[in-house]
Amino acid sequence: MATKTIVFIHGNFVNYECWDQWVERYEDKGYRCIAVKFPERTKSVQALRDEHPNPKVGQVTMAQTIDSIVQDIKALDEKPIIIGHSFGGQLTQQMVKRDLAAAAVAIDSVPPQGLLSFKFSFLRSTFPVLNPLNPAGRPWLMPFNHFQYAFANGMSLADQKAAYDSTIVPESLRIARGGVSSTAHIDYKKPHAPLLFIAGEIDHIMPASLNKANYKRYKDGSSSVVDFKEFPGRNHYTVIAGPGWEEVADYALDWALKHTEKSASGRDTMRIASAI
Numbered sequence: 001m002a003t004k005t006i007v008f009i010h011g012n013f014v015n016y017e018c019w020d021q022w023v024e025r026y027e028d029k030g031y032r033c034i035a036v037k038f039p040e041r042t043k044s045v046q047a048l049r050d051e052h053p054n055p056k057v058g059q060v061t062m063a064q065t066i067d068s069i070v071q072d073i074k075a076l077d078e079k080p081i082i083i084g085h086s087f088g089g090q091l092t093q094q095m096v097k098r099d100l101a102a103a104a105v106a107i108d109s110v111p112p113q114g115l116l117s118f119k120f121s122f123l124r125s126t127f128p129v130l131n132p133l134n135p136a137g138r139p140w141l142m143p144f145n146h147f148q149y150a151f152a153n154g155m156s157l158a159d160q161k162a163a164y165d166s167t168i169v170p171e172s173l174r175i176a177r178g179g180v181s182s183t184a185h186i187d188y189k190k191p192h193a194p195l196l197f198i199a200g201e202i203d204h205i206m207p208a209s210l211n212k213a214n215y216k217r218y219k220d221g222s223s224s225v226v227d228f229k230e231f232p233g234r235n236h237y238t239v240i241a242g243p244g245w246e247e248v249a250d251y252a253l254d255w256a257l258k259h260t261e262k263s264a265s266g267r268d269t270m271r272i273a274s275a276i
Contacts, residue, residue, distance in 0.1 A: 006032070
């Protein structure tokens with residue numbers, strides 16, 4: 001049978017609460033949903049902001065975060081569908097690499113090591129994170145004006161303010177910079193679970209073209225199932241929480257279910273054939 005468990009992995013500058021709407025929607029459909037919590041990111045948005053600058057936040061690395069998520073998934077009684085957004089999309093690819101997913105969806109994903117974009121919007125959006133003059137050990141709270149450009153372009157000022165106040169938390173630059181290190185390496189030739197890339201047409205920080213390039217690395221590298229979907233008019237933020245987010249959520253779930261059911265059917269056929 002196809003899995004009934006869905007694991008959500010959030011990105012940088014937010015916490016597990018960013019998935020609340022998706023969790024509620026999927027639970028209403030009968031699924032068990034788990035939004036994983038990063039090390040030192042287990043508290044509410046307001047509590048994390050009240051504690052800023054918390055030096056413990058600034059010490060968390062990408063490798064530690066991967067280890068924490070791996071432990072959470074291995075504790076489950078079945079392989080889940082894994083859905084990740086932004087840096088969570090890169091972490092989702094790391095879970096797929098470790099054969100921990102029944103199927104996976106990477107939304108507006110940070111790319112693996114060695115894959116970058118030279119679009120101005122990407123360079124401008126990622127510069128504060130990668131700028132060596134920003135000390136790696138000091139947690140960074142994204143200023144509102146940077147959020148407006150990198151995450152929430154095209155939204156009304158009122159919606160931008162509401163989104164910033166309700167979701168943005170201090171981030172460990174050590175985690176973010178792990179995305180350009182060997183910790184973020186992917187072997188595209190390795191067989192993997194079905195994997196879908198979703199992109200937003202007007203995403204500044206993770207352009208649709210970068211997501212498509214990530215998809216093509218897998219497509220050209222192996223015969224495993226991989227797909228790509230671009231949603232028009234969507235920025236980095238609205239894919240998970242802006243107006244019409246339900247369309248993205250339903251597409252992601254329908255795609256994942258379709259391919260987990262195919263995979264389960266194929267495994268059953270192989271077991272029957274081997275028993276004859």
